[in-house]
Amino acid sequence: MKLLVVEDDPTTGDYIARGLREEGNAVDLVADGKDGLIQATSGQYDVLIVDRMMPGLDGLSLVKALRGAGNQTPVLFLTSLGSVEDRIGGLNAGGDDYLVKPFAFGELSARVAALGRRQPPAEQETVLRAGALEMDLLARRVTREGRDIDLLPREFAILEHLLRRKGRVQTRTMLLEDVWGISFDPMTNVVETHISRLRAKVDKPFDGDLIKTVRGAGYRIDA
Amino acid sequence: MRRGGGVLRSMPLRLTLGLVALFTTVSLISLAATYVVTQASFDQALRDDLKQDMAGFRAAPNAAALAALVKAEARETDPDRMVLSYFAPNRRHYGNAVIARDSDGYRIVTPDQTEARTGGAYLALTSSEFGGQLTIARSRAEIDALRGVFLNILALSLLPTVLIALSGGLYLARRGATHVRVVSRALDRLTTGDLAARVGPVVGWSDDLAQIGGKIDQMAQAQERSVAAIKQVSSDIAHDLKTPIQRVAVHLDDLSRSKTLAPAVGSRIDKARTELEGVASVFRSLLQIAQIETGSPAARFAPLDLRDVASRCAELYEPTASDSGHGLHIDLGPAGAVPATVTGDRDLLMQLLANLIENALRHTPPGTNIHLSLTAASGSVVLCVRDTGPGIPAADRNKVLQRLYRLDRSRRTPGNGLGLSFVSVVARLHDADLSLTDAAPGLCVCLTFAAYAGQDSGG
Numbered sequence: 292m293k294l295l296v297v298e299d300d301p302t303t304g305d306y307i308a309r310g311l312r313e314e315g316n317a318v319d320l321v322a323d324g325k326d327g328l329i330q331a332t333s334g335q336y337d338v339l340i341v342d343r344m345m346p347g348l349d350g351l352s353l354v355k356a357l358r359g360a361g362n363q364t365p366v367l368f369l370t371s372l373g374s375v376e377d378r379i380g381g382l383n384a385g386g387d388d389y390l391v392k393p394f395a396f397g398e399l400s401a402r403v404a405a406l407g408r409r410q411p412p413a414e415q416e417t418v419l420r421a422g423a424l425e426m427d428l429l430a431r432r433v434t435r436e437g438r439d440i441d442l443l444p445r446e447f448a449i450l451e452h453l454l455r456r457k458g459r460v461q462t463r464t465m466l467l468e469d470v471w472g473i474s475f476d477p478m479t480n481v482v483e484t485h486i487s488r489l490r491a492k493v494d495k496p497f498d499g500d501l502i503k504t505v506r507g508a509g510y511r512i513d514a
Numbered sequence: 515m516r517r518g519g520g521v522l523r524s525m526p527l528r529l530t531l532g533l534v535a536l537f538t539t540v541s542l543i544s545l546a547a548t549y550v551v552t553q554a555s556f557d558q559a560l561r562d563d564l565k566q567d568m569a570g571f572r573a574a575p576n577a578a579a580l581a582a583l584v585k586a587e588a589r590e591t592d593p594d595r596m597v598l599s600y601f602a603p604n605r606r607h608y609g610n611a612v613i614a615r616d617s618d619g620y621r622i623v624t625p626d627q628t629e630a631r632t633g634g635a636y637l638a639l640t641s642s643e644f645g646g647q648l649t650i651a652r653s654r655a656e657i658d659a660l661r662g663v664f665l666n667i668l669a670l671s672l673l674p675t676v677l678i679a680l681s682g683g684l685y686l687a688r689r690g691a692t693h694v695r696v697v698s699r700a701l702d703r704l705t706t707g708d709l710a711a712r713v714g715p716v717v718g719w720s721d722d723l724a725q726i727g728g729k730i731d732q733m734a735q736a737q738e739r740s741v742a743a744i745k746q747v748s749s750d751i752a753h754d755l756k757t758p759i760q761r762v763a764v765h766l767d768d769l770s771r772s773k774t775l776a777p778a779v780g781s782r783i784d785k786a787r788t789e790l791e792g793v794a795s796v797f798r799s800l801l802q803i804a805q806i807e808t809g810s811p812a813a814r815f816a817p818l819d820l821r822d823v824a825s826r827c828a829e830l831y832e833p834t835a836s837d838s839g840h841g842l843h844i845d846l847g848p849a850g851a852v853p854a855t856v857t858g859d860r861d862l863l864m865q866l867l868a869n870l871i872e873n874a875l876r877h878t879p880p881g882t883n884i885h886l887s888l889t890a891a892s893g894s895v896v897l898c899v900r901d902t903g904p905g906i907p908a909a910d911r912n913k914v915l916q917r918l919y920r921l922d923r924s925r926r927t928p929g930n931g932l933g934l935s936f937v938s939v940v941a942r943l944h945d946a947d948l949s950l951t952d953a954a955p956g957l958c959v960c961l962t963f964a965a966y967a968g969q970d971s972g973g
Binding site: 300302303306310371379391392393394395396445471472473474475476477478479480481484485487488507 | 753756757759760761762763764765767768770787790791794795798814826829830831833834837861864865868872875876933
């Protein structure tokens with residue numbers, strides 16, 4: 292992917308750019324809102340990563356100007372502001388996702404990947420597959436190697452979420468947002484326990500784990 | 515009742531009552547003194563008149579002449595005004611009445627109508643003249659009438675004054691009480707943390723209370739400014755520290771990704787990252803609490819079903835609770851019960867409940883139970899989280915709502931000491947009543963919300 296990072300703090304900016312390059316992306320880094328706007332309008336980027344608070348032109352105004360000019364490139368806001376208010380403000384300005392500092396690189400990478408591959412929804416599949424696992428969305432039935440797996444509604448929802456995003460890492464916070472609709476970070480390991488319950492039913496009785504843990508980031512079902 | 519008591523306790527009315535009492539007492543004393551003096555002088559005049567009369571009769575040369583004189587005078591004298599009586603030595607009686615004596619005392623009886631008694635008080639003078647007994651008595655009716663006159667004077671002069679003073683005092687007291695109510699309402703709100711409360715300009719206030727109100731407003735404004743400044747400073751600190759925290763996180767992450775790392779160093783780095791995440795979480799919570807305290811999330815308030823929030827939360831925590839050996843029991847009332855609709859922010863309420871459940875999970879030993887209950891009745895919705903753990907000593911129950919306060923025994927358990935202050939701030943934002951009580955054993959945290967009344971009934 293071709294990515295633009297607009298971040299005024301050199302340590303953070305350099306770290307993001309380096310990490311994203313290591314993952315095989317082409318990354319441009321600018322440290323100023325105005326340069327960011329010029330760069331964003333001229334280059335063809337898959338995702339923009341924009342710090343919200345910058346001297347001069349701040350991230351919010353940058354994205355507003357960009358959207359005003361008809362540019363629809365997905366935007367991930369980085370911010371040290373962390374409340375729901377700020378989040379709503381950022382999303383209203385035309386941002387697509389929001390990440391609060393300090394963040395783990397895995398979180399950033401997973402979210403950038405989600406934004407970059409955001410495609411128009413394909414025709415609705417009714418059966419999702421991964422290896423020998425099949426999920427029939429209409430019959431609400433899950434089988435692996437032909438054997439029925441009995442899932443609770445929430446476990447079904449988590450598995451469906453991971454299957455729909457095969458090959459992409461889903462972080463704890465992404466699961467909380469998408470599966471539970473929760474925008475805060477619980478202190479305890481609630482997501483981990485739900486995942487381990489799911490694994491006990493989907494992976495444990497079979498050979499080979501479908502749900503992979505990505506260290507420092509989240510979970511993934513390989514394509 | 516409370517209002518009446520308030521008026522009675524008010525300064526103007528008490529002053530008025532005091533003044534009225536003083537004025538009445540002084541008036542009564544001076545009138546009484548005047549009465550006594552006047553009565554004494556009337557009495558003296560009566561006595562002098564009697565002596566004069568007696569002297570006139572003594573001028574008679576003998577008993578027969580005196581009898582004739584008494585007889586002549588008596589014919590023209592009304593016994594109600596003056597009694598003349600002479601018992602001559604020949605045992606005959608002359609005069610217009612007889613002074614008789616019976617068990618009741620002295621009384622005057624007119625000779626022609628033995629039954630009819632002349633009433634009223636008399637002042638009598640008796641003297642032995644020429645072997646007989648002459649008695650002259652003058653009625654004291656005029657002096658008695660004097661009392662009536664004085665009572666009239668009293669009524670006419672005192673009553674209107676007292677009435678005017680009392681109603682004036684009452685009016686002032688009521689006015690004062692209204693002003694005091696406005697001032698005390700503003701003070702109540704200021705005391706409970708609503709620093710935007712003001713007495714405000716009130717029409718028709720020109721007294722000392724208006725001045726005090728103005729001073730209170732000045733004070734509240736200064737207070738609000740300094741509190742805002744303090745909050746701004748703490749928000750700024752939290753903000754400013756986020757970039758360095760992010761940089762530390764960056765360096766740690768870089769280190770952990772280095773291929774040539776010894777395993778021992780790697781685990782140290784992981785520990786450092788966990789600690790750093792803890793620091794970041796404190797800052798996040800502080801900033802969030804500060805933002806909620808400004809009241810801005812209230813703009814997003816919408817009706818929502820608290821039962822739905824509670825069941826989602828219970829579902830989220832059920833696996834964690836059972837893994838840590840806790841029983842999580844939920845009682846959301848019978849299906850199809852009264853809707854538990856309240857007005858609020860779903861995210862904040864969800865987070866509030868999550869905090870309460872996490873709190874219970876962290877501070878109670880395995881094997882204990884956590885009960886989550888929801889009851890909707892008579893215009894209110896009560897949400898309770900009760901555990902059977904060690905509870906919180908009564909003396910500490912208010913302190914745990916303060917920012918960063920932790921019980922001594924909780925210092926080693928995870929958590930940042932902001933969970934319950936977050937709960938308290940969110941409860942206040944929702945005008946919900948928060949109570950921490952002893953569940954014997956354990957802690958019971960209850961939140962009482964006003965039920966959403968619906969658009970049409972003005973909710």
